[in-house]
Amino acid sequence: MKLVLLGAPGAGKGTQAEKISAKYSLKHISTGDIFRANIKGGTPIGKLAKSYIDAGKLVPDDVTCEIVKSAVQGADDYMLDGFPRNVYQAEKLDGFAQVDICLNLEVDKALLMDRICGRRMCVCGASYHVSRLNGSEVCAKCGKPLYRREDDNPETVEKRLETYESQTAPLIDYYGAQGKLKTIICGDKSPEEVFAAVCEVLDSL
Numbered sequence: 001m002k003l004v005l006l007g008a009p010g011a012g013k014g015t016q017a018e019k020i021s022a023k024y025s026l027k028h029i030s031t032g033d034i035f036r037a038n039i040k041g042g043t044p045i046g047k048l049a050k051s052y053i054d055a056g057k058l059v060p061d062d063v064t065c066e067i068v069k070s071a072v073q074g075a076d077d078y079m080l081d082g083f084p085r086n087v088y089q090a091e092k093l094d095g096f097a098q099v100d101i102c103l104n105l106e107v108d109k110a111l112l113m114d115r116i117c118g119r120r121m122c123v124c125g126a127s128y129h130v131s132r133l134n135g136s137e138v139c140a141k142c143g144k145p146l147y148r149r150e151d152d153n154p155e156t157v158e159k160r161l162e163t164y165e166s167q168t169a170p171l172i173d174y175y176g177a178q179g180k181l182k183t184i185i186c187g188d189k190s191p192e193e194v195f196a197a198v199c200e201v202l203d204s205l
């Protein structure tokens, strides 16, 4: 299965991706994670990506598409989290992979800003909202210190949401027209409730 996970920043893609890849044995390919690892490692790709990420813009398409092309090489079952991000990338993807399904996580826009700005991450992949941490600054799963993503600040988030609306949201129609779109209305459901809805869709395929 080749799955595309679509959703605005803060929709919960990362959280659902962890659960989906564990249950359905899909390789989890997150372009955001790949860029962050490159930034941490100080690679040329990381240096290039940082300026775009800090500005809430998309990293150039050709760099991003090449990264994904090599990440999927040799894998039959995978989930793309954060890719494609625009129609150009989706068309490129169609040139080297046969997407089976696009899961679209739909969340009320009014919730997104608060969700992202209150988000705290752990290196193990877990993420939390400050309002549920009761002052704790460590991960409940592994005990490591939590941190805030550099691009999770109000100005950058504003830009990221605009980028999503103008460039990424058109993919809803793109995959809809291909008959591959499944939308999960998340509202303010818990991650577990959203995952149950995701499983219902995936189990019915």
Ligand code: AMP
Binding pocket: 009, 031, 032, 033, 035, 052, 053, 054, 056, 057, 058, 059, 060, 061, 064, 081, 082, 083, 084, 085, 089, 160
């Ligand atoms: P994410 O972790 O998916 O929220 O991605 C963080 C940032 O990485 C985004 O705001 C973009 O700047 C960049 N990025 C991630 N995926 C892509 C992509 N498919 N195309 C271009 N830029 C991306």
